[in-house]
């Protein structure tokens with residue numbers, strides 16, 4: 599869909615990961631690459647059909663599999679990401695087979711999708727693992743091939759186009775280690791990657807919760823009309839503020855339990871956020887998020 603003149607968003611079906619593109623005189627800047635190659639090819643074909651222009655570069659907002667497993671479909675152009683995204687992929691995936699990483703084992707795939715601590719949060723013996731297992735049960739996930747970013751930056755990177763200035767900003771760890779936001783100054787559009795999940799309860803995984811809340815405060819200071827989340831429909835800064843409040847409420851509820859001497863297991867059972875109970879995924883993810891927040895706040 600077109601979200602501003604020459605700015606496109608590809609909204610993942612059923613809340614799957616989003617992608618986008620920015621039209622420039624030298625071709626398209628694609629933003630994120632979808633969760634497997636078949637979808638990435640559909641995304642790229644849709645871009646060509648819509649604009650008739652070639653892709654000149656792919657930007658990865660962060661390292662997670664659902665945003666990078668399609669990189670390989672864009673490996674003929676430069677792939678730009680934050681230094682920490684490349685470092686994370688190198689650390690998590692080890693040595694490459696040729697130019698790309700090839701992942702076939704379930705544990706590595708799941709860690710790259712849900713965070714490195716997923717098996718500490720949801721042990722393999724936990725019945726809740728069933729949901730995670732089905733999440734990547736499509737044949738498209740049998741062998742995941744990841745092409746690495748070919749160009750990286752620290753802090754920020756700017757595209758100065760004739761009619762637009764595109765800022766790639768890194769403000770520190772948040773949803774993961776290398777989250778960048780793509781801000782189009784004149785169009786007043788921002789691609790937030792997974793700093794925002796719209797229409798579902800967030801997944802904390804191995805996030806830096808305080809960092810995430812701080813980064814969103816920074817987003818709220820920008821002059822922005824359209825916000826493209828990492829998952830869910832395009833929205834606005836009001837929704838960013840609501841989502842940030844949800845993270846704060848979750849953090850504060852867990853902090854209160856810790857202060858009262860409540861054990862981790864008791865907190866997982868007893869900490870509830872009834873005001874958010876109707877949001878999709880709340881029932882399944884809130885207890886896991888409470889555990890993640892408890893360990894984060896305790897520094898364990």
Ligand SMILES: [Zn+2]
Nearest residue numbers: 660662773792
């Ligand atoms: Zn993510």
